[in-house]
Amino acid sequence: MPRHADDRSATRAPARLSRETIVAAAIGLADRDGLAGLSMRRLAQHLGVDAMSIYYHLRDKDTLLAAMVDAVAAEIEVDGEIEAATLGGGGTGAAAVGGGGTGVAAVGGGGARAGGEAAAGSGPAGAGAPGPWTDQLRALIMRARRTMLRHPWAARVLEARDTPTPAVLRHIERVLAVLRGGGCSVSLSHHALHLLGSRILGFSQDLFDDSPNTPATEAETAAQAAAWAESMPHIAELAVAVSHSGALGGCDDEDEFAFALDLLIEGLDRRRLAEQG
């Protein structure tokens, strides 16, 4: 290692790559030219460096892509802090739309009871904004969406990958924290996660398969859960529940899809009635 960490440009050092600069440049390139325009050679050229130099810092192109989505997912958190610092609370402009119901609160059947018991725990990884959990969830997801819209390629890469990156995992943890904090059971939170992550209309599978792809022993799962217990408590909780196949009935893809579909159709029918009545 060099003695003083940051003496770039000292002699005639040609570029001074680093994992971070590479990833940042790659993101910039992908933002400009799309995923198709991102090749190792073009990226290297962009950095004023030989293509193979990149491979010293990142094993693969796949590793690069993973690092890129991770960086983007990490932006969600930063955006959140900024938002929390500048604004007071929630209110993201997800209000009235089209024909039927407007917000979550005043719609269909039983009048306006939305939040329930509000955020009781607010937990270790709790999201910033106060207010009913429904508003918190909406704000969190809207923030994620806004971040992803700045990097249109990111969604595609994310979908293509089969394992979530750390920052994505943290985002999921935050979503779970809101759900659990809002009074949703572990089981319902689990369904919710699948629901939020899967596309409907009959196309497409789930975003990630949390079913035991690596058929870990129950002991292993428990060990991992313990390791995550303080950093990602809600994910750990869910992982344990899912692995005890008895408790949640495992994690059947078909059931998850049906759950999501039922929920959507029910919501549509409710909107229809509100529209007509």
Next chain:
Amino acid sequence: MPRHADDRSATRAPARLSRETIVAAAIGLADRDGLAGLSMRRLAQHLGVDAMSIYYHLRDKDTLLAAMVDAVAAEIEVDGEIEAATLGGGGTGAAAVGGGGTGVAAVGGGGARAGGEAAAGSGPAGAGAPGPWTDQLRALIMRARRTMLRHPWAARVLEARDTPTPAVLRHIERVLAVLRGGGCSVSLSHHALHLLGSRILGFSQDLFDDSPNTPATEAETAAQAAAWAESMPHIAELAVAVSHSGALGGCDDEDEFAFALDLLIEGLDRRRLAEQG
């Protein structure tokens, strides 16, 4: 041109390619080896033919991929006919799941009123099964899902494309027919389509952008709508409504997302209450 159109196999023709055989082989290859395993050379080898021969029948690899998804989407219709022939009606096993509500009918707020006025019109492109529109929609989407699951690569290709193929369009038409037949307004149907086609959790955009990507004149749109009027009446209807920006307020991505998100969150909150109560 040849005199009699269909005298293939006459002499010793080496392979007798055709667009259909190529597409079928490509689908088979993709089913076996995944999208990554599908290269023009490998496909040609599989067909016992030079790679460039394929280009006589299909302009591009992109054209090939489009033809592949179109063929898969067309399977949905065939499956539907088979189903309609063998079984009587609906009932696709999308019943009880996990903690909260079960089907559409008996859930949350106001008791069991689901179908409403049932299928009044049933229209030209009407779906087979009778029963409440909610059941029809569920059956239709489940059928699509089952087809897509047989070709795991298809969803990815479909998402990557930005224009729907004819068979996909027909599927959408069928979905719209059910919605409209069930009493949903054009506006609500429009929202529903976006809802069903877009992924939530903050990632990803819509499946297709129906906003005027080709900024056609209103006259053009009307002309196209007229041309489609009998083959795809509901899509035509919707297209006209959307193009009259006043009527539906155009088609704002943000609004569509908010609509979907609200509907989901409302549904989750309802499940939560049902669970606790």
Next chain:
DNA sequence: CGGTGTAGGTCTACACCGTAGAGTACGTCC
């Protein structure tokens, strides 16, 4: 019959891709 047009398929070649593997310059430490 020979000539011609053309549908269907092949061959060659090009630019680009990811990346293995060897080689090179340099700073640090014994």
Next chain:
DNA sequence: GGACGTACTCTACGGTGTAGACCTACACCG
């Protein structure tokens, strides 16, 4: 001075999609 690790470069290989010229067999026509 020599060994060593770090950061980077060079060369090369096997793959990709596809443009463009080429070939071949057959249908047609005078």
